[in-house]
Amino acid sequence: MKAGRPLLILALALLAAAGAAAAFAGGKGTSNSAATPQRGGSITIARQEDSQSFDKTNVFQNESIWLAEQIMEPLYTVTADGKSEKPWLATSYTESNGGKTYTFTLRKGVKFSNGQPMTSADVKFSIDDARAQSKGWGYLDAAIKNITTPDPDHVVFHLKYNWAPFLADIALFANGIIPNNFAGQTRKAFYEHPIGTGPFMWDKRVVGQSVTFQRNPYYWQKGKPYLDSVTWTYVSDQNTRELQLEGNQIQVDEFPPFNSVEKLQHTGGVTMTLFPSTRTDYLEMNEDYAPLADVHVRRAISYAIDRNAIIKSVLFGHGKPANSFLPPQVPFYSKNAGGLQYNMAQAKAEMAKSKFPNGFKVTMLVGSGAQDEQATGQIVQSELKPLGINVSFVQQDTSTEFQNIQKMNYQLGFSYWTMDIADPDELVAFAIDPKGGGAHSFFTGYNNPKVINLSHQAERETNIPKRAALYAQIQKIAAQDAFMGFLDYAPFRYAYSNKLHGFFVYPLGNYHLEDAWLSK
C-alpha cells in the first residue's frame, strides 16, 4: 500500500541507524603513506565559517587569510616550526646602513597566474599598497620609510629605524605579491578574483557556499601543485562535516570539536592530526575593577586555576598548561617564564597578603554559545570559591562579549591569541603596552613601565641572544605580575582522508597546499 511507505522508510531509518552508529564507532583509522607524490585529483575542505574577503591587506579572518595565501605569496615565508622565515619569492637579502636598509634579490622565473613575470615593480606596488591600509595590516609595516627598485630583480627597503621583526613582517600574508596596479583593475574588482604567484589561481566563488581554486600552470615550483583544484565549503554543523568526511564527500574537516578527536582517531579512512599551534587561551582580568588591580589578588587567581582540569574537561586532554603569555611555537618563548601554576596553598597565601583577604564578588563574561568558555568558567568559579571570590556569570553573544571586553566593560572574561607572524613583537606590543594600538594591554589595563621599556628595546635589538634575553625578562615579569591567567596551549585539529598526503598545518594556522597530493 502506498500509504504505508513513509512509515516503512522511517522504520528502516531507525533500524539502519543502529547499525550505522555501530559501524561509525567501530572503525579504525589507518594512514596510507605512499612515498611518491601523484599528480591529479581535487579535494574539498569543509569549514565551520565562510570566507569573508580575499583582500589580504584588510581581512582579519583566518578562513579568508589561509585561502588568500594559496594565491598570493610573500618574499619570505614562515618555516614549518613557525619560528623563523625562509626565502620564497626572494632568494636572499642583504642588510646595510646599520640594519636600516634591506636589499632583496627576487627569484628568477616567477610568474603570476596570468602568465606575466613578477618584477620588482610588482613587489614595490604590493607592499606600498599593503602599508597604506590604515584599517588593515598597514600598521605592521610602519617601520618602512620607502621602497626603491634599482632593477627588475632587486627591491630595496629603507627603514625609518632599526626594526628587529622586519623579516617576519615581510613574511606576513598581507605583504603577499600581486601584479603592479592590480593588473589594470580597480582594487575592489581585483580582490574579488585576485591574481598571484601562488600554487593555485582563482576559479569561482558562491558566497556563503564555496570557493574553488584551480592549479596555477605557471607555478614557480616545477611539478607542483599536485592537486588539480581545491574547494573550500562552508558546513556549519560539525556532525555533518564528520559524516561528509566519512562519506568522502569532503577530504578535510577543519577544526572538529575536541570531543570528537578520539572518535575520529578511530574512524576508518580518516587521519586525525593535532598540529602544534600558537593558540593561547587566557583568563582576562580587568584592572579597572579595584580587586583585580591588586597584584596579590591576580596572583591568587592564577595560582588557583587548575589548568590540567581545564585541559582534561574542555580540551579532552589535547592541550598543555600555559606558563607564559607567549606560546612555545613563537621565537623567544621562554620555557622558564615562570607562569604561576595550580597551588591552592600559595593562592590562599597571596589572598592573605592582598587588600581583599576575605574575598570579593566578581562577574565573569562568557559567550552564550561558547561551550568551552562556559565549561572553563565553571571550573574557575569553583576554584575561586575557597579564596572567598564569588564569581557570577554574565552571558552574552560573541559580538556583545567582544564589544564589552574591548571597551573594558567587564571584570573577568576569556580571550585567546594566535600569531600572524613568526615574531613575538605582534603579541607583546598588544599584550603589555597600553599604547600598543590602544589595546590597553590586551584590554586588561596592565601597565608596568619596566616591561613596556623592555619591549621597546626588544623591537630595536637585532642581536639575537640579546633579544632573547630581553623577551625572557619580559615573560618572567609578566608572569609574576599575573596580568592575565595564562590557561592553555591548544592544538589545531584537522581530520582528513587518509588518501590525502603532504597536508601540514603550520603553527600560525596556514597550510601549503602545493605539497598536498592524493593517492589512488
Added chain:
Amino acid sequence: MTLGEYVVRRLLQMIPVVFGVTVLVFFMIHLVPGDPARTILGNQATPARVALVRHAWGLDKPVYVQYWKFMGRVAHGNLGDSLFYGVSAGHLVLERLPVTLWLIVLSAIFSVCIAVPLAAIAATKADRAPDHVVRAVPLIGLGFPAFYLGILLLLVFGLNSGRLFPVGGYGSGFLGHLHSMILPALTVALGLAPILIRSLRASLLEVLESEYVATARSKGISEQRVLRKHALRNAIISMVSVLGVNIGYLVGGTLVIEQVFALPGIGQLMINSIFNRDFPVVQAVTLVFAVMVVLVYLLTDVAHALLDPRVRYE
C-alpha cells in the same frame, strides 16, 4: 469582489506590513549591543582600527542618520552592501532564496503526500488498529528533534544503504538540487505530517458522517469513490489552512535543517548575519521573510476560496 481585485487589495495591504517590519528590525538590530566592526576584526583588533572601520561604514553616525540613509537607499531599490562580505545584501539574499524555496515547496509536497493517504486510512478505519498506528507512529517524527532526525537520515541514506543521497550540500542543476533536497525535505515533512494527519483525519471523520456522504453511499457509490470524490475534497480545506500556517512558520524556521544539511539558504544567512551584526543583510532577509510570509498567507486564502466556492473574497 473578484479574485483579481482581492489579490490586488491584499498585495497593497502588504506594503505597510513589510514597511513596519523593516523599520522595527532596523531599530532592533541597531539598538542591541554588539558591533559589526569589532566582530569582523576579531578579538585581536585594537580600538584604533575598530574606530576606522566604524567610520568607513558610517556606524559612528547617530542611528536616526543611519536610518535616513537606509530609507534613501531602499527608496532606490538598494538594500546596501553586506558589511561582512562587501557585496550587495539584496544580491546575497536573492542568491540564497531558491535554496529555501526548494526546501519549503518540496517539504510541503512531501508532507501532503504522507498526510493524505495516512489520514484517509485512519479515518476510514477509525478506532481500529490501523487508525491507532497512523495516529501514534507519525508522532515519532514530530517528537524527534529535527537535527537528530536529519543526522539519522544522513547516516542511513547518505552513508549506508548504497549512499543514495549526498551527505548535505545543494548540488548543481535541477536534478542535483532535487537529489540534494530529498532528505532535508523529508526531515521537515516527517515533522509536519503528523499535524496535517490529525487535522485531515478529524475533518474526514466529520465529512464521512455528513448527510451528503450518506446520500452518496445510498446511491451505491463505492467507498473508495466516496472518499476520493466527496469526502477528501471537502475535508482537505481545513488541511490547506493548517499547511499554510505551518509553511508561514517554516519560512523563518528552516535554519536547523539548513545547518544539518549544509544548505546555503536564507535561514543560515539570517542567523550568521545576526551574529556578525551585518545590519544590511539582516534587514534584507527580514524584508524577504516578511514578503514571503504575507504571500504564503495570501496563497492559502486563495487556495481556500478556490476549493470552497462558499468562501467570498472580502
